[in-house]
Amino acid sequence: MGSETPFQLPVVNFSELNIQNSGDLIWYSAKTVALQALQEYGCFEASFDKISPDLQNSVFHELEQLFDLPLETKQKNTSDRDFHGYIGQIAFMPLYESMGIDAPYVLEKVDNFTSLMWSQGNPKFSKTIQTYSKKLWELDEMVKTMVFEGLNLEKYLEDHLEATNYHLKVMKYRVADPSESNMGLDSHADTSILTILHQNGIQGLEIRTKDGDWITVNVSPNSFVVMAGESFNVLSNGRLHAPFHRVVMNASKTRLSVGLFSLPKIGTTVKPPKEMVDEEHPLLFKPFDYGEFMEYFCMSGVKKDTYGLKNYCGLLN
Numbered sequence: 320m321g322s323e324t325p326f327q328l329p330v331v332n333f334s335e336l337n338i339q340n341s342g343d344l345i346w347y348s349a350k351t352v353a354l355q356a357l358q359e360y361g362c363f364e365a366s367f368d369k370i371s372p373d374l375q376n377s378v379f380h381e382l383e384q385l386f387d388l389p390l391e392t393k394q395k396n397t398s399d400r401d402f403h404g405y406i407g408q409i410a411f412m413p414l415y416e417s418m419g420i421d422a423p424y425v426l427e428k429v430d431n432f433t434s435l436m437w438s439q440g441n442p443k444f445s446k447t448i449q450t451y452s453k454k455l456w457e458l459d460e461m462v463k464t465m466v467f468e469g470l471n472l473e474k475y476l477e478d479h480l481e482a483t484n485y486h487l488k489v490m491k492y493r494v495a496d497p498s499e500s501n502m503g504l505d506s507h508a509d510t511s512i513l514t515i516l517h518q519n520g521i522q523g524l525e526i527r528t529k530d531g532d533w534i535t536v537n538v539s540p541n542s543f544v545v546m547a548g549e550s551f552n553v554l555s556n557g558r559l560h561a562p563f564h565r566v567v568m569n570a571s572k573t574r575l576s577v578g579l580f581s582l583p584k585i586g587t588t589v590k591p592p593k594e595m596v597d598e599e600h601p602l603l604f605k606p607f608d609y610g611e612f613m614e615y616f617c618m619s620g621v622k623k624d625t626y627g628l629k630n631y632c633g634l635l636n
């Protein structure tokens with residue numbers, strides 16, 4: 320394991336794009352690259368100057384302050400949903416800590432989180448995270464518009480977006496002690512529809528290709544990694560690849576990262592539109608409910624290098 324060849328993911332520039340101009344040639348060429356990359360690698364690098372370097376610096380500055388809070392404070396970030404609250408102090412991944420905020424583009428939601436962390440409030444934190452999340456959300460919608468257009472599923476897009484929830488996860492990976500493993504986060508595929516990742520300039524993300532090789536993703540400064548999760552794999556009836564990925568901490572500085580996860584709303588049935596199923600593409604999954612799947616997923620224990628959703632509702636297991 321771990322051939323770790325330096326590798327450049329396909330890059331898509333979203334800076335000049337907006338959904339209103341989806342008839343333009345630049346939209347079309349960006350869409351072609353994005354869709355191909357999601358099919359081949361399950362991810363691509365996105366540049367998006369609507370999130371300026373200044374805003375990025377502010378986000379990571381605020382996150383430094385957040386992770387510097389006492390553990391008892393950070394542990395006030397609880398959730399009735401698995402994996403949505405504080406995660407950390409885990410024996411087999413000691414470098415990792417994370418916290419989560421649902422619907423992070425809603426100021427009130429971020430404020431609720433902020434007031435748990437700082438009893439006197441912290442308007443700067445709230446506003447920075449909300450502004451940033453709203454822009455990430457725009458990027459998420461552009462990517463989904465491209466995928467739905469590219470797969471001729473435009474007529475389903477609106478309902479699909481309506482049936483989606485968003486969760487922002489903020490993460491910290493500390494530097495490993497000499498006696499510790501440098502594995503920051505073990506290999507997994509996201510269960511989300513799409514995940515948009517962003518880091519503080521410290522590398523560490525690795526992706527497993529369809530051939531099983533691990534590649535180090537050197538993300539350019541100011542760029543994002545857009546990645547398909549298993550829910551998109553199901554929705555596209557296998558067309559989009561959900562890559563296994565992990566974080567390896569070879570850096571000598573703390574790595575901070577952020578992920579905007581889009582997730583199917585609990586109580587909605589996820590299944591591919593009928594256009595995705597034909598003789599050449601037999602149905603690969605039973606329809607599923609994300610909430611019921613998560614219950615199964617947590618009960619059965621998260622297993623390294625295993626597709627949870629495929630295990631749960633795959634028809635060809």
Ligand SMILES: O=C(O)CCC(=O)C(=O)O
Binds near residue numbers: 524
């Ligand atoms: O920190 C990263 O870049 C990756 C995080 C990740 O894969 C996850 O939270 O699912």
Ligand SMILES: [Fe+2]
Binds near residue numbers: 507508509564
């Ligand atoms: Fe992930």
